[in-house]
Amino acid sequence: MVSLQDERFGRALAETTASDLVAFAQAVGYSAPRINDQVCACKAEGPKTSSEYKNYRRGDKFAEKHGPVSLSEFGEAIRKMPDSWPHGEARGDNEGRPNWAAAKYGLVRLTQDETKVAAALLTKTISGGEVAEIRSVSTTSVMLNSCYDLGSEEFDVVPFTCLGVGANFVSIVDGQVTPKLAYKVKAGLGYTLSPDLSVFAAGFYHRVLRNGEYDDLPVQSLVDDITTNRSEEFARASFKMAYTGAKIGVRLVF
Structure with missing residues (x-):
């Protein structure tokens, strides 16, 4: 509401x-x-x-x-x-x-x-005036990325793109982790310092596939709940997860 x-x-x-x-x-x-x-x-x-x-x-x-x-x-x-x-x-x-x-x-x-x-x-x-408290949402991603350099060896600055697929391990309750399929797209620029060393800056978009359903969230009755019965012991959360970000780093080829 x-x-x-x-x-x-x-x-x-x-x-x-x-x-x-x-x-x-x-x-x-x-x-x-x-x-x-x-x-x-x-x-x-x-x-x-x-x-x-x-x-x-x-x-x-x-x-x-x-x-x-x-x-x-x-x-x-x-x-x-x-x-x-x-x-x-x-x-x-x-x-x-x-x-x-x-x-x-x-x-x-x-x-x-x-x-x-x-x-x-x-x-x-x-009836059943309860609440499920979600104090925080944390996630750890494991991705397999495939990248492609769009420039040539003649230039020191090289644009590149990456596509990654993998999984996010989402936690919204202590001790409970839910795995979800995810993908990531990334684009950026790399600068060659030497044949084996370069620096890069990139932006990315990361999304967990479909709506996430997260079960078995413990619920608690409200202090001022005036109902006489409890409807559920556990609740379910449903939400989309997507985020953007930026990276700056060093790439070493060996």
Whole structure:
């Protein structure tokens, strides 16, 4: 939510139980009334077949017609009609948007500071309020490089390129290392000091292939977690890893 990964946040919200959503909405109403009013839902038209509430931003035509209600009132409606969460649909403007998508629609449009407040309340109230702390990410690479000099022996300054393939050994938890395939491209200039000795300067781009999945990250309950159950003992991290850099060195031929 804070990192603006809207689709992932939406999928996670859709997996939330109705009771957890109600607890979150009540917490926002109690702890952050301004945010409670900004993420508003509107009463929908039509019979109560699936749901009579749906989330809308203040200012939508549908909201202007029917009058906005707060997120906590939206949660109260879900409490009365739990079967309408997450996939129930409301009628009116934006017809066809399920309730989970409507809730996400309002939450992801908060400011960065408001999002942090809402995310903290979400973590505290959704069942299993745990956190996985990643203090640092370290990696060691082992590469096999193939290089080609683009110049000739007539010039002292010689441009060169290199392509490397190999593996990165990534550690995000003490004592746990995950190997990942990687590649590196490098380009630079070399200056010949003697037939056997040269100096060089180069820049490179290094990337770990595909998205990295890192399992079995230990989680801890938040100090102010108010939920009654623990959802997971371990978490999974997923992120891309790529970096650039520069090298200056000496090359000895023998």
